[in-house]
Each structure stands twice: as structure tokens, then as C-alpha cells.
Amino acid sequence: MAGKGPTSRDVAKRAGVSQATVSFVLNNIADARISEATKEKVWQAVRELDYHPNAAAQSLRRRAAGVIGFVIPDSRNPHFWQIAQGAEKRAAEAGYNVLLTSTDLEFARERLALESLKRQRVDALILQINFPGKLLPEVEGLRARGHPIIRIGRFSPELDGVVPDYGAGCTRLMAHLVSLGHHRIGFVFGTTSRGSVQTEVELGRGRLEAYQRAIAEYSLDGDTELLQHCGPLPEEAYEATRRLLALQPLPTAIISINDFLAIAVCKAVADTGLRIPHDISVAGFDDIPMARYLSPALTTVRAEAERLGGMAVEMVLARLKDASLPPQHVVLPTSLVVRTSTGVASVGTSMEANLAGSRLS
Amino acid sequence: MAGKGPTSRDVAKRAGVSQATVSFVLNNIADARISEATKEKVWQAVRELDYHPNAAAQSLRRRAAGVIGFVIPDSRNPHFWQIAQGAEKRAAEAGYNVLLTSTDLEFARERLALESLKRQRVDALILQINFPGKLLPEVEGLRARGHPIIRIGRFSPELDGVVPDYGAGCTRLMAHLVSLGHHRIGFVFGTTSRGSVQTEVELGRGRLEAYQRAIAEYSLDGDTELLQHCGPLPEEAYEATRRLLALQPLPTAIISINDFLAIAVCKAVADTGLRIPHDISVAGFDDIPMARYLSPALTTVRAEAERLGGMAVEMVLARLKDASLPPQHVVLPTSLVVRTSTGVASVGTSMEANLAGSRLS
DNA sequence: GATAGTAACTGATACGTATTAGCAACCCCT
DNA sequence: AGGGGTTGCTAATACGTATCAGTTACTATC
Numbered sequence: 072m073a074g075k076g077p078t079s080r081d082v083a084k085r086a087g088v089s090q091a092t093v094s095f096v097l098n099n100i101a102d103a104r105i106s107e108a109t110k111e112k113v114w115q116a117v118r119e120l121d122y123h124p125n126a127a128a129q130s131l132r133r134r135a136a137g138v139i140g141f142v143i144p145d146s147r148n149p150h151f152w153q154i155a156q157g158a159e160k161r162a163a164e165a166g167y168n169v170l171l172t173s174t175d176l177e178f179a180r181e182r183l184a185l186e187s188l189k190r191q192r193v194d195a196l197i198l199q200i201n202f203p204g205k206l207l208p209e210v211e212g213l214r215a216r217g218h219p220i221i222r223i224g225r226f227s228p229e230l231d232g233v234v235p236d237y238g239a240g241c242t243r244l245m246a247h248l249v250s251l252g253h254h255r256i257g258f259v260f261g262t263t264s265r266g267s268v269q270t271e272v273e274l275g276r277g278r279l280e281a282y283q284r285a286i287a288e289y290s291l292d293g294d295t296e297l298l299q300h301c302g303p304l305p306e307e308a309y310e311a312t313r314r315l316l317a318l319q320p321l322p323t324a325i326i327s328i329n330d331f332l333a334i335a336v337c338k339a340v341a342d343t344g345l346r347i348p349h350d351i352s353v354a355g356f357d358d359i360p361m362a363r364y365l366s367p368a369l370t371t372v373r374a375e376a377e378r379l380g381g382m383a384v385e386m387v388l389a390r391l392k393d394a395s396l397p398p399q400h401v402v403l404p405t406s407l408v409v410r411t412s413t414g415v416a417s418v419g420t421s422m423e424a425n426l427a428g429s430r431l432s
Numbered sequence: 433m434a435g436k437g438p439t440s441r442d443v444a445k446r447a448g449v450s451q452a453t454v455s456f457v458l459n460n461i462a463d464a465r466i467s468e469a470t471k472e473k474v475w476q477a478v479r480e481l482d483y484h485p486n487a488a489a490q491s492l493r494r495r496a497a498g499v500i501g502f503v504i505p506d507s508r509n510p511h512f513w514q515i516a517q518g519a520e521k522r523a524a525e526a527g528y529n530v531l532l533t534s535t536d537l538e539f540a541r542e543r544l545a546l547e548s549l550k551r552q553r554v555d556a557l558i559l560q561i562n563f564p565g566k567l568l569p570e571v572e573g574l575r576a577r578g579h580p581i582i583r584i585g586r587f588s589p590e591l592d593g594v595v596p597d598y599g600a601g602c603t604r605l606m607a608h609l610v611s612l613g614h615h616r617i618g619f620v621f622g623t624t625s626r627g628s629v630q631t632e633v634e635l636g637r638g639r640l641e642a643y644q645r646a647i648a649e650y651s652l653d654g655d656t657e658l659l660q661h662c663g664p665l666p667e668e669a670y671e672a673t674r675r676l677l678a679l680q681p682l683p684t685a686i687i688s689i690n691d692f693l694a695i696a697v698c699k700a701v702a703d704t705g706l707r708i709p710h711d712i713s714v715a716g717f718d719d720i721p722m723a724r725y726l727s728p729a730l731t732t733v734r735a736e737a738e739r740l741g742g743m744a745v746e747m748v749l750a751r752l753k754d755a756s757l758p759p760q761h762v763v764l765p766t767s768l769v770v771r772t773s774t775g776v777a778s779v780g781t782s783m784e785a786n787l788a789g790s791r792l793s
Numbered sequence: 794g795a796t797a798g799t800a801a802c803t804g805a806t807a808c809g810t811a812t813t814a815g816c817a818a819c820c821c822c823t
Numbered sequence: 824a825g826g827g828g829t830t831g832c833t834a835a836t837a838c839g840t841a842t843c844a845g846t847t848a849c850t851a852t853c
Contacts, residue, residue: 075495075577075578076550076552078838078839078840079840079841080839080840083842085685088802088803089802089803089804090803090804090840090841091802091803091804091805091841091842092801092802092803093840094840094841094842095802095841095842098841100841103801103802103842104799104800104801104802105801106800106801106802109801109802121550123547123550123551124551124839124840125492125551125552125838125839125840126491126497126548126551126552126553127488127489127491127492127497127552127553127838127839127840128488128493128808128838128839128840128841129839129840129841130487130488130808130810130840131486131488131492131807131808131810131838131839131840132488132808132839132840132841132842133840133841134436134805134808135807136487136488145517146454146513146514146517147510147513147721147722149508149510150505152508152513153507155507156507156534156536159533159534163541163544168531168548168553169532169533170531170532170533171532172520172530173520175517180524183524186484187487187529189437189482189485190484190485190486190487191436191437191488192487192488192529216436216437225769230459236809242779252842254696290809305721305725309725317851331722334722334725334726337725337727338725338726338727338729339712341727341728360508360694361508361667361695363665364666364670364695364696364698364699365695365699365726366698366699366702366727367702368699381573409693415648439808439809439810440810440811441809441810441811449832449833450832450833450834450835451809451810451833451834452811452812452832452834452835453832454810455811455812455834456811456832459811461811461812464812464831464832465829465830466831466832467831467832468832469828470832485809485810486808486809486810488808488809488810489808489810489838490809490810490811491808491810492808492809492810492837492838492839492840493809493810493811493812493837493838494810494838495838507823519798552826554821615820631838643836704836
């Protein structure tokens with residue numbers, strides 16, 4: 072059992088040098104001229120003792136933990152994991168660890184992540200804020216104290232941020248659907264998190280606006296019931312879809328705020344006895360890894376999740392290097408991925424199907 | 433910018449007490465009798481300064497980081513996130529953070545996790561070892577040094593471990609399929625990780641043995657080609673399924689080593705123009721959260737992922753409390769969840785369909 | 794042959810906390 | 824009145840590292 076492990080002093084003793092020298096060698100400090108022979112002696116001792124520097128001591132001394140905090144809102148949605156993967160990969164290249172936390176849409180856990188920052192367990196935070204009303208002031212206070220904070224999914228004027236261009240993607244998706252003859256398009260808008268309904272309308276706004284713009288531009292059916300708000304859980308999306316499928320006339324296509332919920336949308340459609348895409352087309356956003364393996368394969372707006380995560384880390388690194396930078400806002404492109412869940416509008420349910428058929432994108 | 437934050441000494445100064453007193457109050461040390469009045473003064477100062485103890489200093493002093501490392505093999509498989517969620521939840525209750533890492537089946541990243549342990553960035557490690565040949569000796573060395581290490585998914589004699597009883601689950605699944613008249617059952621065995629084919633046959637062995645036992649017991653078709661080995665990626669499972677679907681006669685049911693790959697299995701079946709469960713039944717293992725939302729909803733052997741993660745943390749805590757405990761091996765029960773992806777064996781492809789029809793479980 | 798300069802190191806210190814040892818003041822007994 | 828116990832605190836130290844400010848032992852210079 073002994074002590075937990077050898078220290079740099081143990082290495083020094085074994086190599087017959089001072090502890091300072093060991094530190095110089097390990098960190099490869101150019102200023103301190105150390106002879107090759109000595110370096111070799113030190114490395115030799117390191118190997119013999121299987122020495123590994125104590126992370127806590129280094130953090131304390133360096134005033135930096137080498138850890139980036141990454142907070143995702145929902146551990147069930149594969150999209151966020153992919154973003155986290157991208158972050159972790161880029162972070163590893165830069166020698167950082169990632170402390171990943173999911174808040175699962177609980178306010179208390181979101182605040183907990185900020186604690187980690189204040190306790191300097193992490194040097195920076197990448198997060199998607201779900202409770203901006205309650206948390207934004209606190210977050211901006213932290214930023215003002217000099218902690219790098221990158222917001223994902225939506226911009227704040229004061230914070231660095233990276234956001235996929237879902238608006239443009241949604242526009243392209245709507246054009247695609249219109250070109251297939253769809254005229255009556257439902258939207259399962261699963262964004263309202265529990266508790267804070269009002270503030271949350273901000274989330275997904277780009278998509279919502281693009282949807283409404285398309286309805287106006289192509290003169291599509293604009294029934295307000297075609298837009299179904301719901302929460303972020305599959306069961307809620309399922310219920311929202313049921314409501315859409317109770318409408319008369321039936322929508323010929325349904326888009327979902329993300330692929331994860333689109334799975335539940337498809338389920339609701341299938342359970343109603345309708346076939347995708349023959350009776351109803353379904354599309355989502357994100358292009359989660361399994362989207363292509365669903366049956367039918369899901370048409371979606373790809374968000375390049377890994378790049379998103381990598382970019383967020385990139386922005387952390389930039390800010391760690393120069394804290395005085397003005398807030399950086401990065402928009403990542405999206406692309407429409409057409410698979411088999413979207414098809415020509417069913418004639419049975421939509422009369423004016425090919426009205427806008429000439430409009431291709 | 434100033435310094436990064438107030439220290440306990442700043443708090444002491446403001447409250448007009450010594451730094452030691454601050455530490456006593458914050459940690460609620462019963463031995464040190466501190467008057468209520470003083471306690472209040474300290475808490476007041478803490479609030480006024482928004483003081484948060486420095487995690488690195490605490491780790492250094494306490495010789496414990498308050499962090500448990502959790503290593504998952506594949507960030508794409510939702511099952512692992514769910515395990516991690518369970519771990520994080522239980523860890524939070526005990527005041528621990530979880531440092532989550534995915535190796536994505538890369539050897540180097542698996543070793544990196546061990547580094548974290550050696551550097552005492554984490555106090556303990558929970559992992560699913562994918563490269564036992566190369567890594568097991570190292571891992572056992574660490575355990576011998578007194579680091580709690582919990583292995584998930586398979587037991588080592590020397591290591592604590594927690595494993596879902598997939599074998600029993602598989603037995604029940606086979607009984608279920610037999611009761612539906614299935615006689616020719618394929619198995620997509622997606623476990624062979626890249627590089628180390630030989631050693632990996634260990635993984636999933638419980639399921640494999642139960643499968644073979646059932647074949648013997650019920651006198652099912654035992655063609656060796658019904659067992660298709662493949663890697664852990666959806667595309668590989670897809671190909672393996674294609675191979676199964678090229679067999680003559682066709683299997684009437686296919687089981688997949690896990691739900692995640694079962695999605696690709698379903699896709700391959702659908703792409704071949706066969707319907708589930710009408711033409712072919714499909715079942716998986718784990719019961720990932722989206723399994724019930726797939727179309728058709730997936731029949732599966734539930735593994736209680738969250739409990740698994742929680743249990744692993746529990747074992748970490750137990751070992752941190754008493755390092756001299758003998759190795760603990762915990763088997764978690766599994767249960768068969770019948771949904772709509774399994775049904776009566778198609779008569780067209782299987783002649784002896786209802787031979788074993790009386791055998792229900 | 795004294796001075797300056799450099800290469801190659803070492804000693805000492807601080808990072809912020811937890812904890813041990815100790816000290817002053819008070820109270821209670823006899 | 825003086826010893827022993829208790830209450831309520833403080834001073835000092837160590838955790839393991841990075842780094843600043845020396846300190847040798849040499850070599851080069853005039």
C-alpha cells in the first residue's frame with residue numbers, strides 16, 4: 072500500500088540530482104540548460120520508478136487544471152455525445168482532459184457545473200444553457216471574472232459561442248419537401264424544457280423562423296396546429312405527433328426538432344398505421360449516427376456534431392491564450408441529407424400536392 | 433482579472449478568524465469546537481466573497497481527488513451512456529465527480545485512462561477492458577498498488593467486477609423465440625474488436641453459450657453459419673446480417689449481441705425487402721432507451737444499465753473504505769422485454785414452425 | 794592572472810488547503 | 824487559592840510541483 076506513488080523527489084534521489092532538475096527535464100524547459108547525460112539519468116529513474124506527476128500538485132502550482140468542462144443537456148440524445156466526442160478528441164490533441172456532465176435538464180445539475188469552474192476543477196466550460204433566465208447572469212459573471220465559457224447552440228452577446236446554422240438547413244429541408252409536393256407540413260417542436268416555458272422559445276428559433284418563412288413563401292398550409300410544441304422527451308414527441316395525426320386533413324410531412332425525437336415521431340406514425348414515406352414523410356435535424364440505420368433511413372439536416380465540439384474546444388484554447396479577445400461567434404454550416412424517410416407527398420391526403428412542384432433547391 | 437478567486441485565508445481575514453478556523457467550519461469538523469457565533473461569521477464571509485475551495489489544493493492535501501474515472505468502449509452505443517448516467521448519479525450522491533472517457537475501441541486511449549489513475553487525477557477507475565491481453569497485467573498491477581478498479585462486463589479473478597446476467601437473459605430469449613415457433617435462429621455476434629481478434633472471444637461468451645445450449649436443448653438448426661461474427665460497428669453488423677439473409681433456408685429470427693447493432697440488423701432485413709416480425713423476428717440485448725421507440729419496437733433482454741453503473745460506483749466506494757476486501761463479483765439480473773419485433777415464425781421459411789410451440793417460459 | 798561570462802545545476806519558496814499540536818481563558822472542585 | 828478540565832480558538836506545517844534566485848566549476852578574454 073505504502074504511499075500512493077513515487078514523487079519527483081524520489082526520482083531526483085534515484086537519479087542523483089535535485090528535484091528542481093527533475094522538473095526541468097520533465098517539462099523540457101529550454102532556459103534551464105541541462106546536459107543530455109543528466110536528462111537521460113532522470114528519464115531512466117522515471118522509467119524505473121514508473122513515476123507519474125501528481126495532477127493535483129501540478130494544478131495547484133500551475134494554477135490550471137488541464138481540464139475542460141463540457142456540459143450537455145440530455146444524456147439520451149446521441150447528438151450531444153457526438154459533440155462531446157468531437158470536443159474530447161480536439162482537447163486530447165491539446166493535452167486537455169474533458170470533464171463531461173449531463174444535466175438531464177435539471178436546473179440544479181446545471182448550476183453544479185458552474186461550481187466546478189469556481190473551484191477551478193476545470194479551466195473552462197463549454198455548455199448549452201437551458202435555463203438562461205436563472206443562469207445567464209451568473210454565467211456572465213464568471214466570464215467577467217476571466218473564466219473562458221463557450222456557449223453552444225445559441226449566442227449571447229457577451230459570451231463566445233458556436234451554433235450550427237439550423238435555420239439555413241431548415242430552409243433547404245422545407246424546399247426539399249415542397250419539391251416533393253408537400254403542402255401541409257407539421258413540426259414537432261420539442262424544446263420547452265420543464266419549468267421555464269417562456270424563456271425557452273429562444274431555443275430552436277432559427278428552425279422555427281425558417282419553417283414559418285417557408286410556409287409564407289410557398290403559400291403552404293399555415294394552421295397553427297401544425298406547429299406542435301412539446302418537451303424534449305421521446306414520449307412527449309410521441310404525443311405531439313399523435314396530435315398532428317389527429318388533424319384533418321392529415322399533414323403529409325412532419326419535421327422534428329431533432330433526430331432523436333424523430334425516432335418517436337416515426338413510431339407514432341407507424342403506430343397509427345401509416346407508412347413512411349408512402350403516407351407521411353418524416354425528417355429531423357442533427358444527423359445522429361444511427362439516423363442512416365433507422366428503417367426507413369432518416370432524411371435530416373446534418374449538423375457536423377464532431378466539428379462543433381472540436382470548434383468549441385478551439386475557442387476555449389483561443390480564449391485561454393488571450394482573454395481580452397472580443398466575444399467570438401461562430402456559425403457552422405449544415406447540409407441536407409436526403410434519405411428514404413421523405414418521399415413524394417401522398418395524393419390521398421393532400422390535394423394541392425404539386426402546386427409548388429417546380430420549385431427545386 | 434486579479435487572482436482567480438478568494439482563498440480560505442481571504443475568508444479568514446474577512447471574518448476575523450484564522451484560516452484553520454475557516455477550514456474547520458467549512459468541513460464541519462466536530463472535534464474542533466467552534467462557537468455558533470464564529471461559524472456564522474465565517475459563513476457570512478464565505479457568502480460575501482463567493483468563496484469556493486480550490487479543488488486542486490484539496491486533492492493535494494487530502495490525497496484524494498473526489499473523482500471517479502469511467503471508461504466506456506464506444507461512444508456511439510447508448511447503452512454505455514446509460515450506464516455512465518447511473519454511475520454519475522450514484523457518484524454525485526456520494527460527493528464524487530465522474531470523469532468520463534470513451535476509448536472508441538482505440539488501444540491508446542484505453543491506456544490513457546490508466547494514466548489518469550496513476551496521476552491521481554481520479555481516485556478509482558471503472559472500465560470495460562477491450563484489450564485484456566495487453567492491458568490486464570497493467571491494470572492488475574495498479575490494483576495491487578491499492579487503486580480501486582472495477583471491471584464491467586466480465587470478471588477477472590483479481591478485480592472487482594459487475595456483470596449483467598446476459599446468459600440467463602439469452603436463455604429466456606431463446607425460449608421465447610422457440611415458443612413462437614422459431615427453429616432457425618441467426619446470431620449477429622458483434623464483439624471482435626479490431627486488432628485483437630483472438631482474446632476477444634471472451635466478450636459476450638455468456639450469450640454465446642446460452643445460444644448454443646438452447647440450440648442443443650431444443651434441437652434447433654445448428655448451422656455454423658447461423659453464428660456470424662463481426663465487429664462492433666453498425667456497418668459490420670449490417671454486413672453480417674446480409675450474410676445471414678443469404679443463407680438457404682432463411683433464418684426466421686435473428687438475435688443481435690446488443691440493441692445498438694440490432695438497429696443495423698433491422699435495417700439490413702428491411703433493405704432486403706423482408707418485414708419484421710412478419711418474415712423475420714429480431715431481438716437484441718440491453719434495452720437501450722430508444723428500443724421501445726424503434727419501428728417495430730425492439731424485443732430485448734434488459735440489462736438495467738443505470739443500476740449497473742450505480743453498482744459499479746457502489747463497489748468503488750466500498751473498496752475506498754476498505755482496500756483489503758477480497759475481490760467482489762456482482763451479477764445483475766436481466767429480464768426479457770417482449771415487444772413487437774418478435775412474432776410467430778414465418779411458415780414460408782420454416783417448416784417445423786410449431787414443433788416446440790408448447791414450450792413457453 | 795584577475796575578470797567576466799557561461800553551462801549546469803541546486804536551494805528555497807509558494808500555490809491553497811487540512812490537520813496536528815498547542816495556548817489562553819474560563820469554569821468547577823476541593 | 825490552586826490544580827485539572829473544558830471551550831474556543833491559532834500557529835505552524837506538509838501535501839508535490841514549478842520556478843526564481845542563486846551557486847558552483849569551468850572556459851574565454853584582455
